[in-house]
Amino acid sequence: MxxxxxxxxxxxxxxxxxKGNRIGIYVCGVTPxxxxxxxxxxxxxxxxxIKKYLRYRGYKTFHVQNFTDIDDKIxxxxxxxxxxPLEVAAMFSHDYLxxxxxxxxxxxxxxxxxSEHIGDIISMIESLIARExxxxxxxxxxxxxxxxxxxxKLSNQKLDELQAGTRFEVDPDKKNPLDFALWKRVKPSEPAWxxxxxxxxxxxxxxxxxMSLKYLGNEFDFHGGGCDLIFPHHENEIAQSEGATGKPLARYWLHNGMLSIKQAKMSKSLGNFVTIKDILKEYPSQLVRFYILSSHxxxxIEYHDEKLAEMRRGWQRFNDCIVNLAGLIDNKEIVExxxxxxxxxLADKIQKAEQEFIDAMNDDFNTALAIAVLFNLLHQVNGxxxxxxxxxxxxxxxAEAYRVFTTLAGDILGIIKSETRQLTGLTEPLMELILTLRTELRNQKDYQLADLIRDQLASLGIMIEDTAHGPRWKFKNDR
RNA sequence: GGCGGCAUAGCCAAGCGGUAAGGCAGAGCUCUGCAAAAGCUCCAUCCCCAGUUCAAAUCUGGGUGCCGCCUCCA
Known part of the structure; x- marks a missing residue:
């Protein structure tokens, strides 16, 4: 396939x-x-x-992502x-990472x-000048x-049609209003080389x-970025690179859709953006990934303040299942x-699910479908x-179910909490003890005391579930 | 004005010509001392109109409504 x-x-x-022995990927990074x-x-x-999936499929990847640390906004x-400026850029680059x-x-x-590739940039400009x-x-x-x-050719625009509708001031030095600057003459209070x-x-x-030419060469595999970059940024990249080398820049251009913030419930005061830092104060990172990967x-996609809360329940079911599986196979010798x-x-269902997951991902990295496949498997396993x-x-x-879930949902998609059950030495035996005592109380029909124990533990963030095959416990799904 | 995209159940979201995945919410049931969890069942004919086709959510044409880009943005 x-x-x-x-x-x-x-x-x-x-x-x-x-082509070649590794997949070259260039993703346009941020302007910090x-x-x-x-x-x-x-x-x-x-x-x-995508990278993790490609490696799971046996490819090697080499991923380059730039920081545009010289820029008007900075x-x-x-x-x-x-x-x-470089100090500002460095600070926000660190924030990004x-x-x-x-x-x-x-x-x-x-x-x-x-800022560390001025020389490479100058030589590319020189070859563009030489090639007229x-x-x-x-x-x-x-x-x-x-x-x-x-x-x-990338944005499907024609030169003469592009000229209409320009609203910005055109530099009179340009031959054509659409010509763009490769090198900008120094201005007061701007860094210069x-x-x-x-x-x-x-x-x-x-x-x-x-930088893509330097690290990935001509005609590398994937060039990615937001679809807002198609024009002019990527269009211009193509013109520059192919103009300078006479060879294609990249073979596959993948553009992701925009994420917009619904205005209804504005967060904070300024601008309509939500910082990662703020989101992660309230929600686990795996839930954020689950949200992003739930659509193609x-x-x-549109984000609003309740979005992650709405998605939390479905997402939590994966974690619960993994915890239960881990508990069931823990300390057991697994023999084929x-x-x-x-x-x-069930083994057949697991195998089929893995194949369906692969089929979904093979079709333009359809993570939404891949997640649906995992939900179907979830039912089978829980049953x-x-x-x-x-x-x-x-x-x-x-153990097979556990392996497949942790590989697909964990290693590749990254939507499972890894620290599902962070145990310190005494927790496990103490919980065993408490559950045993409580089971005894229930056998004696002392439900008041049994419920008291359950309620008290709940207030400590520990949930007890009495299944048909005995009690089990988990940490409350807070974070 | 040009280019591109989108419109699928209360909400989110797959599907890309063969008779509507999945999740959340909701209803019922099973299990259960209760609770929780889990399982089972139910819940749309796909913005409108006109075509093409044996067959269309999927293709074509025309509407309507959103959104992005054309100026910095992932």
Whole structure:
């Protein structure tokens, strides 16, 4: 079964074929000028899952994600606060990485920064000038869009149609209003570097072209980012890279949909964004991932304050099931068994679910469908657990269920709490003792005392469930 | 004005020509001293109109309504 992805460049799903021994991925990272918000989390979580899935399928990945640490907004903020732009950028870059760590997002292999690649940028601009795709005017260097016949191929725009409707001030030095800056002449109170065209700084788009070429070469596999970047950012990247090298930039362009904040219940005072830090104060990171992955990566999603609370119950059922499975197979020697009857049926369901999960992910990384598959398996497993079997066959098939859940929902999607049952030495034996005593009380029909114990434990955050096959306990689903 | 996307049950959300996945909420039942958990069952013909087809939520045309991009944004 092959992997198919929707390629923005061709506007259709294509079979993914990787050349070379690893999959090269470039995802447009953030411009670190403010705190990391939920919108940033979407592509990060999506690519985290894509990478983990690809590796589960046996591929090797190499992921590069930039920090655009030289930019108008950073400079504006730095000047307003009387600080150094690079220091501001460094601070919010750290905020970004810390937020992503907290969301369980695996780090990229490289996080190149613009400020550390001025030389690479200058040489790319030089080759663009040499190939007559760029021109110098008064210390500025502009890309000449008319010189690149494919301009507009990603965003499906035509040059002459793009010219209408421009509302911004056009630099009179440009040959064409759509020409964009590769190098900006130095201005007062802005950082600047030496270049063949005088002091200045790079334009917005060139860094991605220069850094992706340096670390991934031509025609790497995946280029990702938010769909708001299609034009002009990615369109310009294509023009620069392909103009400079004469070779395709990337083979598959994947763009995620936007996450918008519903205005109804505005959070905090400023702006309509929710920071990761604030969200994680109230909700576990795995629930945030569950939310993001519950819809397809290309669709738009709307967030509001109650969203995660609404999704919490369904999500919690996975964790409960994992805890129960772990409890059932804990301290048991698991030996592979020849399965018959109900165990064979369940084992078959588990195997099929894993295949369906793969099919879903192979189809343009359909995590929403993949999660539905896991819910179906959840029913099967819970139904079997309720039977209360404790044979070697049961142990084996439950261990299989545990393995598949923790691999698919845990390792790949990252939607399961890993610290489900953080036990300190005495907790387990004490709980055993309490449950035994309480069972004895119930046998003597002393329900008042038994209920008192249950209520008291509940107030301590421990839930007791009396199943048909004896009591079990778990920590309350607070965090 | 140009480009792109979306409209599926109370809410969220898959589906991409073969007769509507999944989750939340809701109803009923089973288990149970009670509670919780779990299981089972029930709950939509897919914005409107007109076409194509043996067959359309899925394709085509026309509406209507949202959203994104065209200026910084993941």
């Amino acid at each position: 092959t992997i198919r992805v929707y390629n923005s460049l061709t506007r259709q799903k294509e079979v993914f074929e990787n 000028y403010s705190e990391t918000h939920l919108g940033h989390a979407r592509p990060s979580i999506i690519w985290d899952v 400079i504006a903020r730095a000047n307003a606060e009387g600080r150094d 810390a937020s992503m760590d907290a969301l369980g997002v695996e780090r990229a292999d490289l996080y190149p920064k613009v 795709h760029a021109y110098v005017v008064n210390g500025n260097v502009f890309f000449d869009v008319a010189s690149f016949s494919d301009y507009g 030496e270049s063949p065209w005088g002091k200045g700084r790079p334009g917005w788009h060139i860094e991605c072209s220069a 990566y290309r669709s738009e 068994q020849e399965l018959h009857g109900e165990e064979a049926v 079997y657990i309720a039977l209360g079997y404790h044979t070697k066959q049961a142990d084996y098939v439950l």
